[in-house]
Amino acid sequence: MSLSALWLLPAAAALLAACCGRQARAVALGAAAATLGMSLMPAWAGLDSLSRLSYAGPAWFYGIRYSVAVDGLSLPLLWLTAFLTLIVILFSWRGRFSSGYWAAFLALEAALMGVFLMRDLFFFYLFWEAALIPMFFIIGLWGSANRRHAAVKFFLFTFAGSVLMLLGFLVIVTQHHLATGVWTWDMELLKSPRPGGALGLASFLALVVGFGVKVPLVPLHTWLPDAHTEAPVGGSVMLAGVMLKMGVYGFLRVAIPFFPELCWRLLPWLGGVAAVGVIYGALCAMAQQDLKRLVAYSSVAHLGFCLLGIFSRTQEGLAGGSLQLLNHGLTTGALFLLVGALYERGHKRGLSDFGGLAGRAPWLTFFFGVSIFASIGLPGLNGFVGEFMSLAGMMVRLPVLALAGVIGVTLAAAYALPAFSAVFLAEPGEGSVSAMISDLSALEALTLAALVLPMLAIGLHPGPLLALLRSGVGGLAL
Amino acid sequence: MAIPGGVPLLLLPALAVLLAPVLALLFGFFILRPAAPRRTHLPILLSCAVVAACAVLIVSRVYLFGEGFDIPVAHWMVAGAWSVSFGLRVDGLSSVMLAMVAVVGGLIHLWACEYMAHDEGFSRFFLAFHLFFLSMIGLVLSNSYVELYLFWELTGLSSYLLIGHWYHKASARRAAFQAFMTNRIGDLGFFLALLILLRVFGDTRFLTLFRSLKAGAVGDPEAVTLAGWLLFWAACGKSAQFPLYFWLPDAMEGPTPVSALMHAATMVTAGIFLLVRSWPLIGGIPGLPAAIAAVGAFTALFAGVLAGTRRDLKRILAYSTVSHLGIMAFAIGLSQPACAIFHLVTHGFFKAALFLCAGNIAHALGQPSADLDQVGGLRKTMPLTFLCFALAAFSLAGIWPFAGFYSKDAILDAALAAGGWRALCGLLIGAVSAFYIFRMLFLTFFGPSPRQKGPAHFHEPGALGTVPVLFLSLGALSVGWLHNGFSTMLSRSGVPALPELSSRVTLLGSAAALAGVLLAYVLALGLPKWDWEWRERRPRLERWLAQDLGVKPAVAACAAFVRRLAGILGQGWDKNIWDRWFIEGWPPAALGLGELGQELAGGGLNDYLWWMAVAVAALLYGALRL
Amino acid sequence: MTALAMALDAAFTLALLLVFSNVNRWLGPAPRHEGDGQLPYETGMPPIERAEGSMAVAYYRFAVLFVVFDVDLAFLLPWALSRPVFGAAAATAMSVFVGLLLLLLAYLWRKGVLECKR
Amino acid sequence: MSSFLPIEALAPQLALAAGVVAALLAGMLKERPRGLLRAVAVSALLAAALLAGASLPSAHPPLLRLDRIGLCWQELFCLGALPLAVLMEEDEIPVALLFGSVLGMGLLAAAGSFLTLFLGLELMSLPAYLLVSRGRREEEAREAGLKYFFAGSTAGALFLLGMTLYYAASRSLALAPASGPLAQAGLALMGAAALFKIGAVPLHFWLPDAYEAADPEVAGFLSTSMKAAGVLLLMRLAELAPSSALARVLPAFGVMTMLAGAFLALRQQRLQRLLAYSSISHAGFMILGVGAWAAQGATGAGAAAVYYYLIAYLFMSNGAFAFLKTSGLSTRAQLRGYAQREPRLAALLAALLLSLGGVPPTAGFLAKLLILWETVRCGLYGAALAGALAALVSLGYYLALIRDAYFEPAAGQPPPAALRRHSSGERLVLLACAIPSALLGFFPWLAGGLAGVLSGL
Structure with a gap:
């Protein structure tokens, strides 16, 4: 089973779905299921044999070569992408969408799989950018009210960050060539002679900004609330569930391995921005009246935890940070699915537009409750494991940042529970649409159960997943 | 006194105590709730019985044979050398607590069946109630701080669900959120303490932690001191000590069994249990016990005074609970953790009894809680409730043969020994x-x-309503007599034993109690007008008392400040300034630049040629100069 | 040295330009702007319309055609002088050249460029 | 034939000349079959391209210099002209003009001396002025054509002046390096003429009017082949003196052109004018590429980035202008809701625009990447940053077009021109331009990868 098939299959299916009109939905489901199956294959073939699956094509032009590989870090993210795509397709199964909708999601999955597979900076950047196109069309065509503005803002904002990142890559490759006389874009080979001095710092900052836009680090995050609120259900699930992970994956795969000592020297700054992100995200979430914007800002806070863990460069910090990536994918994915379900039924997203849903839609309330408590880090569910290990890691390095993280954890409850009680427990005010909200259909409940069960499993028994992640990111520890 | 590491057969009941509630919950949620919601309480009562039996077995074996163990059960979070694991620890302290939780919890479960019989959220209530029961048992049996934190948070979750059980009431929702947030603020300290302990010791298991503490192998003494203070802060959050006590009186919005079990007997005592469990850590920190004593004493007096002024029955008992938690903290502050735990047990019994009686009274009226104006002279219409209430009241006041006397006077004795303001x-x-x-x-x-309206239509509750109360009040009567056995139990788990009661102390204690009773008699029955006309003539005093002497507005002000800060940041800065100007400001700027470019060259040919001349001149200049 | 030469050359051309465009103004009488002062001649009939006037566009076409065919002559002359030297090669080259022109003439004729429509 | 008449050396040009003759003859026929002229046009261009690609002639006539690169350039010019040949309306005059122009470009590529260079330059430009002024909108076309003529001839005069100065310094008309202030001044002036042809910013004012007034396909030809000829001229000049002032000032011109082109294009509401300004921005990238190439010693193989950019731009720009012709749209307002009406054409437009914007996996992305890479290689970090900014701003208006086509609801009636049926030729040209520009971004390596995948399966 060659790794390239992981992204080629969805890409081919996307083309197929785009052409055939009515069966596009079926093609999408088949392709998504097949991709998930294939992505699970390496796990059965034994985790230690992951390196055997890598493949590198001929080096043609200036050292650029098509090379794919998978390791402890990429594999779980591949699973997450395939899993969420399948969930999204199942969840919007009943919606009357054109063939373009299904093609866009498959193209998005192909691009995201590519990002996590590629070991060549050129192709990494190529898939990194290619992922923008389907998401641009998903937000723009099937979004809600001012989707157009949000789509263009999302594309331009991320493109600006990525172009800077590209310049960083170019400088790294050129300096590598100057030092060794060899043209290569391979991530492993580029690690040895690193550009030092001012140029090294400049290219590192370019990478940080490029990945920071995607993570999103706080000053660069304002595209996130707009893109999330305007994207359709599936769009915001994929956006929050996987695309935000590309930024942190970029840090883990490119920024830190390429500039380990710079990353260590700038720890107070990088950790500081992440910590600010945690508190800033939580405070902003408290002020939101729109459910989707609230969940969007909470994503800013959660990914701040990932970065706190990763920048601490301790074994538990790295493992916790990367685990938090997957946790956030599950919890925020579930939350967005539920908010999407509410929006589909009531065409409203405001906190005051609902009320008293607990009695009317018990299953919706149950899933929302579990996801909310998982996202605010209740021990026993997955959120706590990621956050605790990240903060334990950062406490070893910079206690003040761990303090900020813990304050973030406390604030999380301050925005999540009032929202939960306003939507589900409070009495429906005038102008509320809760009369139109019916409970989840069997299919929707099934998809959400598929998201909630892993939350509990990771919460209580994260052992195997942590071991897999550590085999991928363990090397970065100091 | 190291706990023998061998795996005795005591592990089985300990595991059963945890597994029974889990099975009952799963069975109840997945099978009974959809199928027969009215039957959910059956598996739960069964699991209470199992837990009670195992608890009694464990207590007896620990008391008789001194068995006990501290065994890791499963790995939880592993990252190379750093790891956190689940484990079970049964010793004197945990078995006593387990027994108290099991017995009091079981009785209240029984009582709740009748009390909540025709509540439409019946199955949801029992599932959340038993989840709390499970988390309390887990909390008591855990063998490391992180595991303790897990169950600690679960109790916070179940208290949120239970206080907010009647969620259609806005006050109940607000009280539930307030309770959860205050606990969360307390847990902030606990979380930080965990991180510090992990950083300093690398492991939070009590066994290894206290062994290295005793051996003095402490890498970073200031950090351990900070951890100690943070643990105290966490205990204040959970056990409603002075700064963070305001959530408990509001938690009375929940149904009475919740108030009885959680907010009187078990959950709120988790903080005291945490302090006693980490006594080797806290005892060693200079100045901390004194601070605990001071906070405990102040809370006890402050809440006691407020309890004397409240009108709502459950509110009075709530403030009384806060006061008694203050007493327990005071005992810990006096370096007598054994007294604190002993008082915790006795308090569990008589306070639960008082709450259930208040619940029966309110149930008779058909309201969630009764007010002093509606009751009066009920000894004729509800004699059995009167008997139980009296027994519990005597025990609370600390009159001689009752349980309260033994535990409170032990604390009084320590206070007198310490002398000065403590006495x-x-x-x-x-x-x-x-x-x-x-x-x-x-x-x-x-x-x-x-x-007062008097005994118009009060009636005794059914069998299920009175039998548990009777047991509890008997407990309130008799538990005190076990104090010797009690102190031997606690001494086994590294906690200093109970002091012997000197006659001087009993005299002084009883005198103080009698003075209180006399004052109550004079004010309540002698001058019936005191509670009504005298206070109504002083509205400002009334309002001041109603606002907990200014604490409630202060808390409201803090909450408002945080919300306003969030508003300024979230809406004001992020959306209107940073996003609109700094991020979305670029496109208009670029358009403006384009506009500028447009004016520079009109359509005319001579403009073009002029610009061409400029370009050629620039090139020529460049060529000749460079 | 050459930079100095270029500077001188530029200065000289500018000076020449200035002198030619302004010499009549310096030397001649101040122009009287009122009334008939602008008329080209003091005597005779006032001109009906401006001198330049516009010619029918057709004339331009003929002018261009004349130019195209006249320029051929410029090539034919050296060809004629050099014919003995190059012989056949020159012959074919020039015949192709003239042939093209004839083709062009035929095309124009067919397209009716040569009639003089009013 | 003796060496006097270099038949095999100028084979492509002769093919084109024959094309002209054939066009005129076809024009004279009374009842000629419908597709005749288009067939003549396409066949002549293909013949010229094949002949250019065929073999390297041995003879080296005095005024010419033929090398592999030169012949590739000629192929590029013919390829660039093909879409115009296919899309042009049935009239022999424009066909002849097209052949004349491509012939001029061929001469430029094969020039061995300044004489042929100038001859090629003028022969290329004159037909272009006429092609522009034959635009459908008579009034605007004539005015734009006139402006283009005046500006063009000024540039020609500048080139001549530069040539004389250079001749004064080098004493010979051959394309040989020379030094001294005279040579520098000469090079500068000739450089100005070349920059004019490409449309560098201070000299670009004729370009938007010419591109907007001309028919879309003519504008396509102008933006690809003409601009490529300008770049070729610039490279020939930079080759002469890689460290000359002209070479050193090129990156500055490049940056100025990129940024100004991008910012000016933001305001445009008319599609052709917007594409004109965007072509200026792309010209900026080409100039930057030539500048970077010159800064690294102008070695033969070093110009791969510029060549790739020209090829990619050829497909993109021709495709974009061909779309305008097929769809008959002229303003952004008319573009609204186009995707609902014509989903397939809109998809091709989206691919072309994303490629023009430089978004992976399109050819435009790889082109911009290579140029930025060359700039970074020769240390011009500021220019690279400016390039990134220009790409970002340019993406602004390309996305705006896609947004109009896909996300906006259709506003009002589509223009009459948009309602006619698209001819198969138009659709063929569009596909031939859109597919390569969409996939060339990573295809070179993907082939290797695909081979690996198939072997691995």
Whole structure:
């Protein structure tokens, strides 16, 4: 089973779905299921044999070569992408969408799989950018009210960050060539002679900004609330569930391995921005009246935890940070699915537009409750494991940042529970649409159960997943 | 006194105690809730029985044979050398707590069946109630701080669900959120303490932690001190000590069994349990016990005074709970953790009994809670409730044969031994608590004062309503006599034993209690007008008391400040300034630049040629100069 | 040295330009702007319309055609002089050249460029 | 034939000349079959391209210099002209003009001396002025054509002046390096003429009017082949003196052109004018590429980035202008809701625009990447940053077009021109331009990868 098939299959299916009109939905489901199956294959073939699956094509032009590989870090993210795509397709199964909708999601999955597979900076950047196109069309065509503005803002904002990142890559490759006389874009080979001095710092900052836009680090995050609120259900699930992970994956795969000592020297700054992100995200979430914007800002806070863990460069910090990536994918994915379900039924997203849903839609309330408590880090569910290990890691390095993280954890409850009680427990005010909200259909409940069960499993028994992640990111520890 | 590491057969009941509630919950949620919601309480009662039996077995074996163990059960979070794991620890302290939780919890479960019989959220209530029961058992049996934190948070979650059980009431929702947030603020300290301990010791298991503490192998003494203070902060959050106590009186919005079990007997005592469990850590920190004593004493007096002024029955008991938690903290502060735990057990019994009686009274009226104006002279219509209430009241006041006397006077003895302000506080607390409980007793059960409606339609509850109360009040009567056995149990788990009671102390304690009773008698029955006309003529005083002497507005102000800060940041800065100007400002700027470019060259040909001339001149200049 | 030469050359051309465009103004009488002062001649009929006037566009076409065919002559002359030297090669080259022109003439004729429509 | 008449050396040009003759003859026929002229046009261009690609002639006539690169350039010019040949309306005059122009470009590529260079330059430009002024909108076309003529001839005069100065310094008309202030001044002036042809910013004012007034396909030809000829001229000049002032000032011109082109294009509401300004921005990238190439010693193989950019731009720009012709749209307002009406054409437009914007996996992305890479290689970090900014701003208006086509609801009636049926030729040209520009971004390596995948399966 060659790794390239992981992204080629969805890409081919996307083309197929785009052409055939009515069966596009079926093609999408088949392709998504097949991709998930294939992505699970390496796990059965034994985790230690992951390196055997890598493949590198001929080096043609200036050292650029098509090379794919998978390791402890990429594999779980591949699973997450395939899993969420399948969930999204199942969840919007009943919606009357054109063939373009299904093609866009498959193209998005192909691009995201590519990002996590590629070991060549050129192709990494190529898939990194290619992922923008389907998401641009998903937000723009099937979004809600001012989707157009949000789509263009999302594309331009991320493109600006990525172009800077590209310049960083170019400088790294050129300096590598100057030092060794060899043209290569391979991530492993580029690690040895690193550009030092001012140029090294400049290219590192370019990478940080490029990945920071995607993570999103706080000053660069304002595209996130707009893109999330305007994207359709599936769009915001994929956006929050996987695309935000590309930024942190970029840090883990490119920024830190390429500039380990710079990353260590700038720890107070990088950790500081992440910590600010945690508190800033939580405070902003408290002020939101729109459910989707609230969940969007909470994503800013959660990914701040990932970065706190990763920048601490301790074994538990790295493992916790990367685990938090997957946790956030599950919890925020579930939350967005539920908010999407509410929006589909009531065409409203405001906190005051609902009320008293607990009695009317018990299953919706149950899933929302579990996801909310998982996202605010209740021990026993997955959120706590990621956050605790990240903060334990950062406490070893910079206690003040761990303090900020813990304050973030406390604030999380301050925005999540009032929202939960306003939507589900409070009495429906005038102008509320809760009369139109019916409970989840069997299919929707099934998809959400598929998201909630892993939350509990990771919460209580994260052992195997942590071991897999550590085999991928363990090397970065100091 | 190291715990033998071998795996005795005691592990089986310990595991059963945890597994039974889990199975009952799963069975109840997945099978009974959809199929027969009215039957959900059956598996839960069964699991209570199993837990009670195992608890009694464990306590007896620990008491008789001194068995006990501290065994890791499963790995939880592993990252190379760093790891956190689940484990079970049964020793004197945890078995006593387990017994108290099991017995009191079981009785209240029984009582709740009748009390909640026709509540439409019946199955949801019992599932959340038993989830709390499970988390309390887990908390008591855990063998490391992180595991303890897990169950600690679960109790916070279940208290949120239970206080907010009648979620259609806005006050209940607000109280539930307030309770959860205050606990969360307390847990902030606990979380930080965990991180510090992990950083300093690398492991949070009590066994290894206290062994290295005793051996003095502490890498970073200031960090351990900070951890100690943070643990105290966490205990304040959970056990409603002074700064973070305001959530407990509001938590009375929940149904009475919740108030009885969680907010009287078990959950709120988790903080005290945490302090006693980490006594080797806290005892060693200079100045911390004194601070705990001071906070405990102040909370006891402050809440006691407020309890004496409240009108709502459950509110009085709530403030009394806060006061008694203060007493337990005071005992810990006096370096007598054994007294604190002993008082915790006795308090669990008589406070639960008082709450259930108040619940029966309110149930008779068909309201969630009864007010002093509606009751009065009930000893004739509800004699059995009166008997139980009286027994519990005597025990609370610390009158001689009752359980309260043994535990409170042990604390009084330590207070007198410590001398100075501690002795005075000890006496005052004894008097105050006697005053407010007898005031409630007289006003509720003796001659209705003119303002009270009297015993119009009160009636005794059914069998399920009275039997548990009876047991609890008997417990309140008899538990005190076990104090010797009790101190041997605690001494086995590294906690200093109970002091012997000197006759001087009993005399002084009883005198203070009697003074309180007399004052209550005079104010309640002698001058019936005191509670009504005298206070109504002083509206400002009334309002001041109603606002907990200014604490409630202060808390409201803090909450408002945080919300405003969030508003400024979230809406004001992020959306209107940073996003609109700094991020979305670029496109208009670029368009403006484009506009500028447009004006530079009109359509005319000569403009073009002029610009061409400029370009050629520039090139020529460049060529000749460079 | 050459930079100095270029500077001188530029200065000289500018000076020449200035002198030619302004010499009549310096030397001649101040122009009287009122009334008939602008008329080209003091005597005779006032001109009906401006001198330049516009010619029918057709004339331009003929002018261009004349130019195209006249320029051929410029090539034919050296060809004629050099014919003995190059012989056949020159012959074919020039015949192709003239042939093209004839083709062009035929095309124009067919397209009716040569009639003089009013 | 003796060496006097270099038949095999100028084979492509002769093919084109024959094309002209054939066009005129076809024009004279009374009842000629419908597709005749288009067939003549396409066949002549293909013949010229094949002949250019065929073999390297041995003879080296005095005024010419033929090398592999030169012949590739000629192929590029013919390829660039093909879409115009296919899309042009049935009239022999424009066909002849097209052949004349491509012939001029061929001469430029094969020039061995300044004489042929100038001859090629003028022969290329004159037909272009006429092609522009034959635009459908008579009024605007004539005015734009006139402006283009005046500006063009000024540039020609500048080139001549530069040539004389250079001749004064080098004493010979051959394309040989020379030094001294005279040579520098000469090079500068000739450089100005070349920059004019490409449309560098201070000299670009004729370009938007010419591109907007001309028919879309003519504008396509102008933006691809003409601009490529300008770049070729610039490279020939930079080759002469890689460290000359002209070479050193090129990156500055490049940056100025990129940024100004991008910012000016933001305001445009008319599609052709917007594409004109965007072509200026792309010209900026080409100039930057030539500048970077010159800064690294102008070695033969070093110009791969510029060549790739020209090829990619050829497909993109021709495709974009061909779309305008097929769809008959002229303003952004008319573009609204186009995707609902014509989903397939809109998809091709989206691919072309994303490629023009430089978004992976399109050819435009790889082109911009290579140029930025060359700039970074020769240390011009500021220019690279400016390039990134220009790409970002340019993406602004390309996305705006896609947004109009896909996300906006259709506003009002589509223009009459948009309602006619698209001819198969138009659709063929569009596909031939859109597919390569969409996939060339990573295809070179993907082939290797695909081979690996198939072997691995």
